[in-house]
Amino acid sequence: MKTISVCSFKGGTAKTSISLNLGAALARFHNKRVLMVDFDAQANLTAGLGLDPDNHDSLAAVLQDTKTVGEVIVHTDHPSIDLIPADTWLERVESTGNLATDRYSHEKLKKIxxxxxxxxxxxxxxPSLCWLTESSLIACDYGLVCATPEFYSIKGLQRLSYFMHYISERHPFELLGVVLSFWNSRGKNNQEFLEVIExxxxxxxxxxxxRRDIAVSEASIHGKPVFETRPKSRAAEDFRELTQELLPKLESPCLSSTHS
Structure with missing residues (x-):
């Protein structure tokens, strides 16, 4: 199994939509078995797959050794996509119970x-540089960074870059790339933003x-990937192309496996 950590420094970068629709595209168009892991206490990925976070346990219970990982995995409507939901307990899980005294608590997700x-x-x-994000990067084979062509989103990338570099020195993973969302090809500052990211x-x-597309919001309301609600939308086209671009990178030997 290859693990991808989808990260951003701030909210509003379509990080959850990219996570959800990348997973859905891998399952639907490339016959892959995909586990979606909602590791954000806001639980938007859980809701985006049509589940109520209040009705399910999260990885918090597994991290605290009160549940096994098999007990918290939920089957979705798509036969090739399973989900580990999120809940509000995730927000401070590292400071409670047995994790509070565990020096290596941030490595536990990888073992799970x-x-x-x-x-x-x-x-x-x-969308922050917290214990959950650190644990996710330690657990992953690949990182994927999400950003928007806006000043505050681009400005935060340098801190995220330092954070990812620091973790990868001890726990190697490969950066798949930076994906830009809410893209307008006619944006007047596009070139400047691209140069900063470069x-x-x-x-x-x-x-x-x-690209910006209301079809993504409509799909989240219905708790489904955009391929099911608006398969001919430009968002569906973009997510399919993104998956096609990433798949060769994902199917090649990854950096973390060469260091294991």
Missing amino acids: LAPLGYDFAIIDTP DTFPEKVLNTKV
Whole structure:
């Protein structure tokens, strides 16, 4: 199983939509078995797959040794996509129970996910540089950065770059790239933003840009991937192209496996 940590420094970068629809595209169009992991206490990925976070346990229970990972995995409407939901307990899980005294608590997620037999696990992380994001990066084989062509989103990328570099020195993973969402090809500052990203993540800006599309919001309301609600939308086209661009990187030997 190859694990992808989807990260951003701030909210509003379509991180959850990218996580959800990347996983859905891998399952639907490439016959992959996908585990979606909602590791954000806001539980938007859980809701985006049509589940109520209040009715399910999260990885918090597994991290605290009160449940096994098999007990919290939920089957979705798609036969090739399973989900580990999120709940509000995740927000401070590292400061409670047995994790509070565990020096290596941030490595526990990796041990929990390692035995699972999916083709891919996709972890949707909080939009911050917190314990949950660190744990996700330690657990992953690949990182995927989400950003928007806006000043505050681009400005935060340098801090995210330092954070990811610091973790990868001890727990190697490969950066798949930076995906830009809410893209307007006629944006007047596009070139300046792309140059800043290139300086921060050299040669990592992905060719596929995810354009703004109301179809994504409509799909989340229905708790489904956009391929099911608006399969001919430009968002569905962009997510399919993004998956096609990433798949060769995902199917090649990954950096973390060469260091294991």
